[in-house]
Amino acid sequence: MIQVAPSILSADFGNLGRDVEAICSAGCDLVHVDVMDGHFVPNLTIGPVVVSSVAKCATKPLDIHLMVENNTFFVDLFAPLKPKYISFHIEEEKHPHRLIQHIRSLGIKPAIVLNPHTRPESVEYLLEELDMVLLMSVNPGFGGQSFIESVIPKATRLNEMRNILNPNCLIEVDGGVNDKNIHRLKEAGVDVVVAGSYVFKHASKKEAIESLQI
DSSP, X not given: OOEEEEBGGGSOGGGHHHHHHHHHHTTOSOEEEEEEBSSSSSOXXXXXXXXXXXXXXXXXXXXXXXXXXXXXXXXXXXXXXXXXXXXXXXXXXXXXXXXXXXXXXXXXEEEEEEOTTSOGGGGTTTGGGOSEXXXXXXXXTOSSXXXXXXXXXXXXXXXXXXXXXXXTOEEEEESSOOTTTHHHXXXXXXXXXXXXXXXXXXXXXXXXHHHHOO
């Protein structure tokens, strides 16, 4: 069954604790946290003080997605919150293998993110070291964007690679996910989906999450 990680980027930040508790009660598998620094992407989101409050409200593990420059600094900043996953963008990291080892040494599962234009082959020699690869199906930086269809063949190719090199490595997709494309994502081998607007704007968060857990 596909795991669902609602992105709190689409939550009501005036009632963030309430919304985090709501998605956990509704049966999500992970709580996805988008960290943006205003440099790697043209947006600025939240830091460890706010995420610490999210962690206290969440009854499901945190999945922290770094969209930042200076990845190691941000990994060390968020590591004390003990998320299940920390993911960083391959496009921004000069020493990805070193950073993967560092994240794992902190007791956190390392993951790498690929922007829409980045080929899955870019992580071929890192797959054996990873717990997850996150494929962006929108351009990073803002919520509510439309799904980029080319992520489907990209996920299929990545699935072929991981089945050979590291069958335990999960494939996650983030951006524009809904009940209209979830079946094709599953067929492509996707294990985890990030859904922000679809979950938080739905009349029933429980129904929205369950519609993706196929």
